[in-house]
Amino acid sequence: MTTHPRISDCLHCAMRDRSIFAGLSLDDLRDLGMEVHDISVPATDMLYLEGDRARYAYTLREGAVKLVKTLANGRAQIVRLLHHGDLFGFEGLRETAYQHSAIALTRTDLCRLDLVALEALSRRLPSVHDAINQRWFNALQQAETRIVELGAKNADERLATFLSQWCSAYPAGDAVPFPLTRQELGEFLGLSTEHVSRLMAEFKRRGLLTERKNLLHIPDTRQLILHACASGACA
């Protein structure tokens, strides 16, 4: 699963100031008392499976990961999508088992943090503790937003809102990496892959977006929202 795990050098990490170790002194960083493994996995690789005993949390440095819950009958729901800078697997600090399966959407680089050591570290360094809590809080807010999306919006609205938020991480008007398949879009938005496909085609027909390879281009997200959310559901 992991290709050549190495001990990471946190001092010179590009993610340093966006990670849970942001704000630590150089001394603290040098003396973390914990090995941070640098790992890298190809697309479709599973980092862990829902129900597995939780041993590690991960910081995503490059790439994208989905967190999936699967029902008894096989239906899958993508609970969260993770990007550059996100921390995940940290439910292991409170539960013995992972609550989702984590699967790479692209080739992905991560830092792997031992949960026991992280627990100790977080007890020792308040800024780490706070950083983790802040991530929890953010995850909660995001989750509640998703509840509203899924419970109160129709398909066009869900898709349009999602796409424009996906792009919001990049400079406006640029083409952005878009590694999700139609099926994954469906599993995230609670729709069938066919319906997603039709909606995407419809958006393209109206000139609201274009796609090529794994690049998505939305000339004007405001237009997209406006056209897809005629009812005014998306503000």
Added chain:
Amino acid sequence: MTTHPRISDCLHCAMRDRSIFAGLSLDDLRDLGMEVHDISVPATDMLYLEGDRARYAYTLREGAVKLVKTLANGRAQIVRLLHHGDLFGFEGLRETAYQHSAIALTRTDLCRLDLVALEALSRRLPSVHDAINQRWFNALQQAETRIVELGAKNADERLATFLSQWCSAYPAGDAVPFPLTRQELGEFLGLSTEHVSRLMAEFKRRGLLTERKNLLHIPDTRQLILHACASGACA
């Protein structure tokens, strides 16, 4: 809004060992350095409105409260339902504004905690800090479960799962208080009130549940789940 707020006596509170102050010594409890107001509101009363500047968190002692988000076009989504022992409004520890509206479903008794004082207290007493974090974590887990419900299950499954979970707080086989209207059920489950009504009628016809006044009786939750979730979605 508040009827006769009084300074609460935390020492003799019935909720003491289920609240965020559980585990505090008697000395700590006596010296909280914070006024806890005892308030009581009738059904349908709004405790705060989404977007309001957040001043207080609340512990629910008796009754039930809904947390609602409202879309620009007026559609409402109930994000969370709160019961005996639940803490809410604590997003005010990280955000300046409340992220939902809080509305009482029944006559409700609460403890009102000043957020600034709570923040200070949580910094001073690790067990309070931990207790609050634990609530965040629980809320996150619950929210993710709701995402799966809304994204991957159909109407029967959602309703059946919800009803049996609602009852799980009470001894099996008992009739339980059920203060939700059909509309509120719909706003929680992402369904129209008419559809909820039809499904309830169907469940009754099949003998899976009975209702009278504001009491719900489910003889056997396993049966309910079994019949409503033929596909095996609900384990």
Added chain:
DNA sequence: CGAGGAATTGAGATACATCAACTTGCGTGG
């Protein structure tokens, strides 16, 4: 160049929403 998964497209079925009429329950005021 060929093969296999992903995407698209169409036709048909269905789950759910919408709209409208009607009933039931219940508090209120005469």
Added chain:
DNA sequence: CCACGCAAGTTGATGTATCTCAATTCCTCG
């Protein structure tokens, strides 16, 4: 205590959004 009135609930008819199943095309990669 009854009658009224309103809100909640029910029920039916109809519309529509979305799913399902199946066939076809498009990519991508070996």
